[in-house]
Amino acid sequence: MTQAQAADLLNWYDRHARVMPWRVGPQDRAQGVRPDPYRVWLSEVMLQQTTVAAVRDYFHRFTARWPTVADLAGADDADVMGEWAGLGYYARARNLLKCARVVAHDLGGVFPDTRDGLMALPGIGPYTASAIASIAFNQPETVVDGNVERVMARLYDVHTPLPRAKPELTALAAALTPQNRPGDYAQAVMDLGATICTPRSPACGICPWRDPCVARTAGTAATLPKKEPKKPKPTRHGIVYVARRDDGAFLLERRPDKGLLGGMLGWPGSDWNDAPQPAPPLDADWRELPAQALHTFTHFHLRLTVMIATVGAQAQPQQGAFLPHATFRPSDLPTVMRKAFDLARPEFDNTP
DNA sequence: AAAACGTGGAC
C-alpha cells in the first residue's frame, strides 16, 4: 500500500523532476552518478526558509568562487559574509564557514555520511541532516520541511495546527519513506509540494497522489495545513549615519556576530527602538534625508532615518572605519543597509 | 519552548 504510493511518486518524479544546479536528475542518478556532498550541503543551507529562485545566483557565485569545501574553509570571513549579503538569515553564513572549517580541518575534507554525524555540525539541524544523508549518501532518512508538512497534512487530512502537528506529520512522512531511492524520494515529495501541492490552489487534478489523498476527497486540501495565528509585528525606529570621505571612502562598521545582521557590514547608528537617540559616529555637518528607509524583518517593521555628511581626509571616526572606494561593494551590504545607501548615494552625487 | 533570525515574490 504505502510502497505502491511511494512508487507512484517516484514515477512522477522520473518524468517531472525540476532541474537544479545542485541536483543530479533521476536519469543520471539511475546511471550511478552521485551528487557532490559539498554542493548538496551548500544548497540545502541556502534553501533553509529561502526560495529556489532566490538561491540560484548565490549558489553559482559561491561554487564558482569556492569550488570545494577546502576552498570555502580557507576563505576570509568578510568575503563569505559579503557573498551571502542579501540572502538573509546571516547566522547561516557564519555557521556555513564554521562547518566548512570543521569538515576541512577535523574530518579530512569529507562530510559525514550519516544523519547523526551531520547533525553534529554547525548549521545542520534535523531537516538538513536528513536531506544530505538521503540525497548525497542514499540513506533512507525522512526529510520534513514545509513542503512535506503540507503534503502529509493533506494526504491524511490532519487539521491539528502547526507547529503542534509537527510530530504527527513527521511520523506519517517516516511511514511512507521507501528503502529504495531515498534521495530521489525526498526530492520528489518536495518537488510535489513546490509544484502541485502548493499552499494556495493546489493542482489536485494532476497530482500523482490524487487517489489516496484524504483532504482532496474531503474538499479541505486548500485549507491545510492549519497554522497557529501569528503575532503582530511592532514598528521600530532607528538612525543610520552615512559618511563619505573626500576620497570616496565610506564609514562602515562590522556588526557583532550575535544578533540581528550579525557579522555583516553596516552603517553606524542608533539602537532600534521606539525613540532612538542620536549617535553620530564622528563630528560632522550631518543632514537628515527627507525620505526614510523602510524595511520589514521577521518580527518587526523598521523605519530608518538616514543622516549623511561629507568629511575631510583628517576625519577620525569614533565608531567603524573608512572603507576605501575601491574596496566597497554595495552588494556586500545586507538589504536594509543597501536601502539606506540607495537613498544616500544620489545625494553625494548631487553635492560632490 | 517560545522567540529570534532576512528577504523578495505572489496575490
Place this chain on the structure above:
DNA sequence: TGTCCAAGTTT
C-alpha cells in the same frame, strides 16, 4: 499595502 510564505536552526 499587507499578509503569507519559502528545502529551518539556534538559544
